[in-house]
Amino acid sequence: MMNQDMALKEQRLHDSLPEVLYRIGDIADQQNIECYLVGGYIRDVLLERPSQDIDIMIIGDPIAFAREVQKQLKGRNFVVFERFRTARLELDDAVEGPVLLEIVGARKESYNPDSRKPITEIGSLEDDLSRRDFTVNALALELNALNRNRIVDLYGGIEALHSGILKTPLEPEKTFSDDPLRMMRAARFSSQLEFSLTDETLDAIKAMHTRISIVSRERVSHEFLKIMQSPKPSIGLKILFETGLLKEIFPELTAMAGIEQVDGLGHKDTLLHTFQVVDKLAEKSDHLWLRVAALLHDIAKPLTKRFSRHTGWTFHGHEVVGTRLAAKIFRSMRWPLEPLEYVQKMIRLHHRPIPLSKEEISDSAVRRLMFEAGEELNDLMTLCRADVTSKNPRKVRQIMQNFNRVEEKIDEVAEKDLLAKWRPPVNGIEIMEILGLNEGRMVGVIKKKMESAIIDGEIPYDRDAALAYIRKVWDEMQAASPPQKSDSV
Incomplete structure (x- = not known):
């Protein structure tokens, strides 16, 4: 069944390739050069996912070959990256329209222990595929006419795709030692593809997680935000936490983990709750910075946690402290500062609709919420709904009904007061x-x-x-x- 299923997927791969790639293969034949489609494009087409990353790998001089492709196929926006032996250009495909691709030369790499920047030299097809991060990304498809459309799978990438697992082509310790960012990519691909890591891969990340410190914060943050954009972010976030990577890159989050008991009274695990909130919100919205707000909405609870024998655990003021902590995190993670104000507003107001849902709702209380939330009111209500993670279905049902009442009241007041824009009539x-x-x-x-x-x-x-x-x-x-x-x- 597996062979039949993969055969159908491989046929879909062949049928879906832009025709211009075969024209590149014909040019390679003219030059007597081996030419392959490699990497994520093959993976994504086999998984029936959209993909924009088209990489062509040749055995030879990629820059000279890319110039010939540009000349014969009238390419444009030609850019050369000499250090990486790579050229980028845009071509027109009869069906797909404009196609952006990179042409690279097969290479092998070596690394200094204190750097993830590779020392590269010309290599073979096997050298090039072995240096890739995971077997599902180490596939190649021949574009030369003689064996056109033959998939080269030296490391079991097809089987890994079918089984839904991530493993490295070589020993995971070597793969992650060479480029520690691949540990972040393991968490990211797990979230994006909903694949599992093999035990060996997971153990290697646990053993080597501190090496992430040699990677620039910008690259780490880029991978982290891709996890946040995935269909179920908690998959990647849990991998980061369980392997120790999260403590290295985002200690404010790991501080939320665990349950503290006093006199038999404990509070819920705030980190686990946060992961649940992020996933619930991701089901409703692909707004990246609203997802980030969900991740940070309780970020200050460890700093504001207090225990009273009369009232139990409290987290007074965690919304206010959380807005200040968010600013620190944005700077530390090198995130763009433009969305910070939006995220801070969501953190500051995420508890505001809850009291309204428990009492008779006055027009003035609703107006105040509308004024303070402004145009982000719908986002705020989406976050508030995602924040309900009780295991008691009856309690969840009641809270959601109360939120429905709040939203009905918002619509009523907005219509009555013409407050649709939710901003002061005079600035x-x-x-x-x-x-x-x-x-x-x-x-x-x-x-x-x-x-x-x-x-x-x-x-x-x-x-x-x-x-x-x-x-x-x-x-x-x-x-x-x-x-x-x-x-x-």
Whole structure:
């Protein structure tokens, strides 16, 4: 059955290849050069996954060959990477349209112990396939006419694909010692493909996890975020935790692991809960930074954990502390700072809808939530729903029904108050222009009073009403105390 199944998949591989690849094979025949399609493209097509990574490997000079391909097939955007004996170019395929590919030369590699940068030299097909990270990525397909479409599988990659396992072509200790980033890639591919690591592979990562320190933080973070984008991130996250990699690259997360008992009272394992939340959210949203917010929503619980004999375990203020810790993590992980404010907002507000779901919901409470969450309100509610991880189905059902009531109330208030945009009808710049004020504390005070008046129902969500209220507040403030020179024109 396995052979029949893989034969069908191999036929699909042949049928789905861009025609331009065979034209490259014909050029290789003209030059008497061995030419192969290699790597992730073969893996993904066999797994019926989309793939954009097309790598052509030749036995010979890849730069000269790439220039000939560019000349004969009218390639464009030609780029050469001399150090890696690689050329990149874009070609047109009759069916696929523009195709971006890299042409590389077969090589073998050696490494210094304190660096993951390889010392490369010209190698054979076997040399090149043996240096790859996992057997599922060490497949080659011949493009020369004589044996066209023959798959070269020197390390059991086809069987590994069928069995859903990840293992290295050579001894895992050598593979990970040469390039420790491959340990992160093991966790990433496990998450993306939902494959299992062999015991030997897992044991090697546990033994060598500290070598990840020689890899740049940018490369580590790149792999980490790919795990977060996978269908079930907890697969990769658990591998990172169990092997010790997570403690090396993200100690704030590992601090959440475990259950502490006092007087027979324990709190739930916050790390396990967090992994569950991330997976539940991933089922509903592919928004990377919302997933990151789910990962960090309880990040400050270890710092705010307290035990009282009267109330048990508490984590007061973990939302506020968590926003500060998120900023530190973003800098440490070299993540882009642009999404930080969004992630901090999700952390700060992730408990706000919960009290609303347990009581009679007032219009003012809903308005305040809408104002504070702004355009991210739907994301916040998605996070809150994912945060429910109780093993009691009755409790989960009740909480979800309460959240439904909150959302119904949000829709009701939004329609009644025309709050669809969830932003103040007058902003700070307009307040400065209307009242003739310079930027300063006074503008913020007036804006906050206006927002509170709308939230509490004192004035409607209406621009004219807001403008009249602003002038009224300013008049009252002037009557009570003469304006400061720094706030007047």
